[in-house]
Amino acid sequence: MSVSSPPPLDFLGLRDLLSPEERMVADAVRRLVDERVIPVIGQHFERGTSLLEVVPEMAGMGLFGMHLQGYGCAGMSSTAYGLVCQELERGDSGVRSFCSVQGSLVMFPIRAFGSEEQKLRWLPKMAAGEVIGCFGLTEPDFGSNPAGMLTTARKDGGSYVINGRKRWITNGTIADVALVWAKLDGKIRGFLVEKGAPGFTSYEIEHKMSLRASITAELIFEDCRVPEDSMLPDVEGLRGPLGSLNEARFGILWGALGAAAACYEAALDYATNRVQFSRPIAGYQLTQEKLVQMLTEISKGQLLAYRLAQLKEAGRCTPAQISMGKMNNVRQALEVARTARSILGANGITLDYPVIRHLLNLETVYTYEGTNEIHLLTLGREITGISAFE
Amino acid sequence: MARHLLTRPVEWLFVNIAVCAKCVPISAVTIEIDPTTKRVKREGVSHELDPAAASAVEEALRLVEAHGGEVTVVTMGMPNAVDEIRKALAMGAERGVLISDPALAGSDTLGTAKALAAAIKKGQYDMVICATESTDTYSGLVPGQLAELLGVAALTFAKKVKVEGSKAVVRRQTDFGYQVVEAELPVLITVSSGINEPRYPSLKGIMGAKRKEIATYSAADVGLSPDQVGESGAREKVLTVGKPPTRAQGTVVTDEGDGGVKIADFLASLKVL
Known part of the structure; x- marks a missing residue:
């Protein structure tokens, strides 16, 4: 080795x-x-x-x-x-x-x-990985508009009582603790709900064709009672979940490039070995155009990611800049995966190669943690000063 | 080399270990030989800690985790070998020693062993662990020469290493099975490939590695004169370098009901049967 x-x-x-x-x-x-x-x-x-x-x-x-x-x-x-x-x-x-x-x-x-x-x-x-966590923000009817969430918490003596449902929750069935965002007196607050808390159940969402090697769950809270000290004391409103998502989106805009690189490398390798007509398909101009386009987009995405990391380290990275990174890099990664899939021909649809798996996964990454459209509108609002969300 | 374990109370079993670790071209590149110098081309080639040496580091770390003690990584190489030494420090080795000197360029295996021995003698070790051979030049000569220069026993081809009292006990891989051999410390051990799986360095280990000491010595610092090492001190000389002969075309045996006999005859002609 x-x-x-x-x-x-x-x-x-x-x-x-x-x-x-x-x-x-x-x-x-x-x-x-x-x-x-x-x-x-x-x-x-x-x-x-x-x-x-x-x-x-x-x-x-x-x-x-x-x-x-x-x-x-x-x-x-x-x-x-x-x-x-x-x-x-x-x-x-x-x-x-x-x-x-x-x-x-x-x-x-x-x-x-x-x-x-x-x-x-x-x-x-x-x-140390001894405790696994999950993050409950999205609801069955509230994805891009988390402020409309229906999950509530109410104070009852020395406890909070949570009611509602959270959907599309990664690791939801194996998590030892769920960070659940719920409205307390109309204001969004974060609650740390332990596995086994009375009134808290979860089940795995099946029949997914994407992120199949990852657990996705629905969390159900029916008069779920948690101790008073379960609430995160220092944040109120959407700032809590959106600040967390901003951190995660920074990871995604880097991560998507990894998936894209895997697809590009698989396509380049395939194209240089697959002979059709008189030569390897990498020797045909149409394939070279695809490969060059893929490499160029990955490289541009890497520059964007690297610059955003610099800004983040300097404490100057704005949510809109992160939106640009997430929007661009995931969109381009998906395009790279689709192009790679076309280079691999029929082999591109089998799990013998990594391409179709990454392509299917990226379909999720494209819409989770802020859809492509929501990030676009975030940037639109940033440059025009006019919100076009509603 | 060495402080002798027997000078300590028997129950005080900690072992200080020097691991000889070479930096070799990364496995993704094809090694090229410079036709003029007849040496492996190293300029402009990415290097890595030899995977075989990483197993030696891992084995040393397991021993000090069991018995206490420290691991020191010793290498002879270009100045940028410090980057690879840091990888061993990130795994958990405590300090590094780099012998780097233009005068060492072109050293034969004995010259390399002399340099390593001289650096090891500057420290206090109960054990030296080496890979059986490096994965770039595969001579396998340095460990034996090093043991001789240090005046210690060599236990080679280890698949399992234990320290019991004042002895090292090694399960030694052979062509026909294995032997269990032992020797009093201090001792030199070569580990076979696959003896372990080198650990992944932790992020804390990586951050800690930059604060660990890497001593850099010239040939003179370890008491070697130019006529003992390098091109001028080399006793072996590479006369020619060539590509391995292309394999002759294989023999196709057509089975016409007598395939087994034909194969047996063929093997008999090779004196295999």
């Missing part, structure tokens, strides 16, 4: 801009993905089983909450976090989603908005 993998797709030499530690982090995760994810992910996808066996190793490396400071977290740069997402999603969007949900959607808000007791109780165990 090797302690390193073939070098990453990096046409513009962005690796030269990384610190030695960032390079080492990316290389270590690359090796993890090559050895532990890629050999088995096709089977998991086909069977619809989650790749949970890699979780202890991800935790052991310190990937969960790696960009957070203290409480057992590694405190790495935003760039390092982005690189990790890129490598994980080169394996599968489901693996990256696991890491995003755990670190950005649950650990980040606890770190940013939780009480000291909540941080001490949850973060070290979540960093």
